[in-house]
Amino acid sequence: MPAGDRSSTLTGLARAGFSDLGEAEAHLAELAESTGIPSAELVAGASWAAAPDAAVASLVRVARRDPAPVAEVLANEHGARAVWSLVGASDGFGSFYLRHPSELVDLRVPRAGLPTAEELVAELRESVGAENGFASFAGEEAWVALRVRYRRMLARIAVFDLLSPDPVEVLPAVAAALADAAAAALEASLCVARTKLSVRGPGGLFSREEIEATRLAIIGMGKAGARELNYVSDVDVVFVCEGVDGSDLGPSRVIDIATRLAVQTMRGISGAEIEPPLWEVDANLRPEGKQGALVRTLDSYLSYYDRWAHGWEFQALLKARPMAGDAALGREYVTAVQPKVWTSAARENFVDNVQRMRERVTANIPAGELGDQLKLGPGGLRDVEFTVQLLQLVHGLSDEGIRQRSTLDALDALVTAGYIGRADAATFGHDYRVMRVLEHRLQLRALLRTHLMPTDADALRVLARASGLAESGPAVRSLWEQIKREVRDIHVRLFYRPLLSAVAALPEAERSLSTSEAHDRLAAIGFTDPAGALRHIAALTSGLSRTATIQRHLMPVMISWFSEGADPDMGLLAFRRIAERLGSTPWFLRMLRDSSTAAHSLTQVLSCSKYIGDLMEWIPEAAGWLDDPEQLRPRAGTALQTEARAIQDRHATVKDAMKSVRSLRRRELLRTAIAAVLGAIDIHQVAAALTTITEVTIQAMLRAVRREIVPPEDDSLEFAIIAMGRFGGAELGFGSDADILYVYRPGDVDPERANDLSRKIVAALRQHSEDHRAPLDLDADLRPEGRNGPLVRSLDAYREYYSRWSLSWEAQALLRARGVAGTTRLVTDFRALADEVRYPAAIDLAGIREIKRIKARVENERLPQGTAPERHLKLGPGALSDVEWLVQLLQLEHAHAVSAFRTTSTLEALDAAVDAGYVGQAAADRLRAAWLLASRLRSANTLLSGQTSDVLPADRRRLDGIGQLLEYPPRSASRVEEDWMGTTRRARRVFEKLFYG
Structure with a gap:
């Protein structure tokens, strides 16, 4: 061959997918000579092969043994495509055709689809001459015939698969055909086994009548049972037997015959013969595995499953189906074990x-x-x-x-x-x-x-x-x-997914109850209005929509979880409202169904907190935070400030801007509340977060209001807001008022106009802070002269007042004064003025005595009528005011000399008192414990009821709910009460000794 022609030939071979071009060229030449088919046509056909080199090598080996069937199949258009695809993907089939060249001819016939189960059974029974359950011949000859015919059928399935334009799409049908082929092989092998064991066969042990009186069913398990088998896979089976009704065979004889039939059936498939085994018949999923009996009666199986079976054995039975042998007995077995499969998940763990x-x-x-x-x-x-x-x-x-x-x-x-x-x-x-x-x-x-x-x-x-x-x-x-x-x-x-364990743990009776049973069950687990709960459940689960379907799956578990909360009825109602607001929003139900924590967390927060339920009804998308711990972290003040400023940039009017700022505040309050209820943040982080949210809200309101009220020509007017009380101390709890003072400095503005503009600013702030969903009370009662004094004063007016008329309680109030909004320079100057008043160089003994007198009067006169003093979280003995007044008294006395006292934080000042030697460590620990417990109880009371209250409730159910929010075990109302009383009693003793002593 000229060099140019050979180069062209080798290039063509490379394009067809050949790797070893020299060897491929020689094999193709030999194949062309032995079959009479031109090399070019062979190269074109080989391009169908996944491994062309291996394919042509396989066909050359077969042709050396018998060229006629190779030539016949390659000369046929369908046959050529089929054989190249098959031997190009499978060296195993190349070896099969080397052993049985004549089998190649079967590939010539185009077939519309996969062989059916009936066709497979007919083919394999025919291979052994089976009739009436017995083969016409037995022994090695029969096993070889069966295996060869099986591989012929396997080749048909493989050709369909390999030539399919979309093998992924046809995968289920191919896997089902492979399982059907395995079932047909077992059926044919069982026919051979019956013949072999009958006295008419080689080495027969039993009469034909005895074998006919023995019912043996082969149950497919795993992939074989599910009709999703592989090309070469262990076929998992179990064997079940019974005697024919009315026969004289005893149970032991039936089991003996059935066992020998099972052994021979398995040998026919996987025993060592001239033709290689098809696959392993694996009976190890039977009771007791390899140590157990190969064949059992149906009653024996059921007894084992009832008494000794492990959970994995029921999982294995999930795919069981009659595969070969006595079909009726196979169906009896599957029918009998199915109820056990579907109740197995209720087993412990x-x-x-x-x-x-x-x-x-x-x-x-x-x-x-x-x-x-x-x-x-x-x-x-x-x-x-x-x-x-x-x-x-x-x-x-x-x-x-x-x-x-x-x-x-x-x-x-x-x-x-x-x-x-x-x-x-x-x-x-x-x-x-x-x-x-x-x-x-x-x-x-x-x-x-x-x-x-x-x-x-x-x-x-x-x-x-x-x-x-x-x-x-x-x-x-x-x-x-x-x-x-x-x-x-x-x-x-x-x-x-946690719902799996929760659903599995539900008693069977709770998964499906009649209306009356459900009513009683709801009452038993803590719902006080079972009829109402049933209405909510019906509203959530009725209908054919996908949403209702998912809710039906979720509801049994969620009802159980709601019952663990302080108020299951409240939680379920809130959940219904949120679900209805979200409608068919896909992420919500997907989160509840798939999340590792969200479903349980949602039931927990809704059944423990009306405050959260009310806010989440208006911000339902907040439910998504429960699936991401990072979303429950309080946001930094800088991030909130950036968002608030962006809001103001988007809105032209103060009304629109404030509407969005209020939404921002509600959202962040809800975030903090959820995190608090779930224990993601402690009381200190709660106080810091609530303080930050309030500061950002007030700052945003002041910017918006000032922009609308103060014209450019009056821009030199300085205005600031001073935080007081718990707000000034960054100690806010849920429901706390924002105690504040308003101060201005005219700058170049006429003093009367400055006062008028400042009053308008204050009026607008009070108007736009109103929020019926999450009230923000800007409380200015700590201003000079209290409620009788003007709402806003100039810095000079404050200075004059404090220098001439200030009372001791006003100096005490200034101990927690802290600028939070407005003109920075004015805030700095007000702080300097406050320092002169609250950190006096000389102690005013008369003022100290007045503070003690006022404290005693507050205890006697300001408690709400009918309230037991020991239950008041703020004014009661050993409660918040005792700790705060004692600390503030020490600050007034010593802050001028001890700089550590110059803080607006109660607990930081208490630490300073310990460091300076004014309070012993043990005494401080008792005061701190009382202050923290009171703060936690106040917030928990608000979270639970959605209303602000300073009184520890006497109602046991509410006390228990507060206890759950404070991470006490369920039904801890008495323990909450006892802890409060004991803690405040000890704190009161310290207070009386240090404050009045």
Whole structure:
């Protein structure tokens, strides 16, 4: 051949996919000579092969033995495409045709689809001449005939699969056909076994009548039972037997015959014969595994399952179906075990045991295989299968619609029923099909059982071509890595979903109750209005919508969780309102169903806090925070300031701006409340967050109001807001007022006009701060002269007042004065003025005596009428005011000399008193404990009821609710009360000694 022609030939071979061009050229020449088919036509056909070199080498070996069938199949258009595709993807089939060249001829016939189950049974029974349950011949000859015919049918399935334009789409049908082929093989092998064991066969032991009187059913388990088998997979089975009604055979004789039939049936499939085994028949899923009897009667199986079976055995039974043998007995077995399968999830720790079993499977994979395990590794097939099976078993007791054997059918059913979101299911299903296609192509290669992704470049290239899923070896590996990540992510979210354990733990009776039973059950678990609760449940779960379907699944568990809260009725009502506001918003129900914490957290906050329920009704999207701990962290003041300024930039009028600022405040109050109820933040963080929110709100209001009220020509007017009381001390709780003072300095503005503008600013601030959903009371009662004094004064007026008429209580009030909004220079000057008053150089003994007198009068006169003093959280003995007045007295006396006393924080000042030696550490600890407990109880009282109150309730149910918010165990009302009384009693003794002594 001229050099140019040969170069062109080699180029054509490379384009067709050949690697070893020299050897390929020689093989093609030999094949062309032996079959009479031109080399060019052979090269074109070989381009269909995933591994052209291997394909032509296989056909050359077959042609050397018998060229006629090779020539016949290659001369046929369909046959050529089929044989190139098959032997190009499977060296195993190349070896099969080398042993049986004449089988190639079967590939010539075009077939419209896959062989049916009936066709497969007919073909394999015919291979052994089966009639009336017996084969016409037995022994090695029969096993060979059966195995050869089986591989002929397997080739038909493989050709359909390989020539399919979309192997991922046809995967379920291919897997079902493979399972049907396995069932047909078992049926034919059982026919041979009956013949072999009858006295008419070789080595017969039993009469034909005895064998006919022995009913043996082969139950398919695992992938075989689910009709989702691989090309080469262990076929999991169990054998069940019974005697024919009216026969004389005793039970032991029936079991003896059935056991020998089972052994021979298994040998026919997987025993060592001239023709290689088909696959392993695995009966180890039987009771007691390898140590247990190979064959049992139906009653024996049921007795075992009732008394000794483990949870994993019921999981294995999930896919059981009659596969071969006595079909009626097989159906009896499956019918009898199904109820046990669907009640198994109610067993103690069932979900945990399944989860641990999956983890053990992963842990037992050799380290070197972990990243390549297509079946068992993280993100592999088992992650999909275990997830689907666990969801089925947990929810299948009360929902028959998800009782499917096939993984993909079950996945579709779980989506329809709302147990899995559509997006997750679509990803799961697609990735599962792709992995199964990869698994099939890997097993076809040598017709051997394998689940390892190759790492060799040539093997990956062949896998890519055989599967049609990628253009190259690296691309198919990249696809596998992507699938692993997707599958693992969904598996972890669904497989470890807490609702699974919660649903599994529900008593069966609670999953489906009559109306009267549900009414009684709701009353028993703590609902005070069961009829109302039933109405809410009906409103949430009625109808055929997907939302209602998912709610029906969620409701039994959520009702149980609501009952753990302080007020289940309140929680359920709030949940209904939120659910109705969100409507069919997909993320909400998906979060409740799939989140690791959200569902339980939502029931907890709604049944423990009316404050949260009321706010969340207007901000329902806040429910999404429960799925992300980061969303529950209080936001920094700088972030809130930035958002508030952006709001003002977007809105032209103060009314519109303030509406948005109020929304911002409600949102952040809700965030802080949820975090507090869930224990994500402590009382100090709560106070800091609430103070920051209030500061940002007031600052934003002042900017907006000033912009509207103060014209540019009066811009030199300075205005500031001074925080007082607990606001000034950054010690706010839920429901706390914002104590403030207003101060201005005219600058270049006429004093009367400055006063008029300042009063307008104050009026506008009070107007725009009104919020009926989350009240913000700007309380200016701590101003000079109290309620009788003007709301706003100039800095000079403050200075004159404090220098001439200030009373001791006003100096005491200034101890917590702190600028929070307005002109920075004015804030600094006011602080300097306040320092002169609150940190006096000389102690005014008369003023000190007046403070003590006022404190005694407050205790006697300011308590609400009818309130037990010991229950008042602010004014009662040992409560907030005792601690604060004592600390403030020490500040007035010593802050001029001790700089650490110059703080607006009660607890920081208390620490300073300890450091300076004015209060002992033990005494300070008692005061601190009382102050913190009072602060926590006040906030808890507001969170629970949605209303501000300074009185510890006497109602036991409310006390218990407050206790739950403070992380006491349920039914701790008495303990809450006792802790409060004891703590304040000890604090009062310290107070009386140090304050009055």
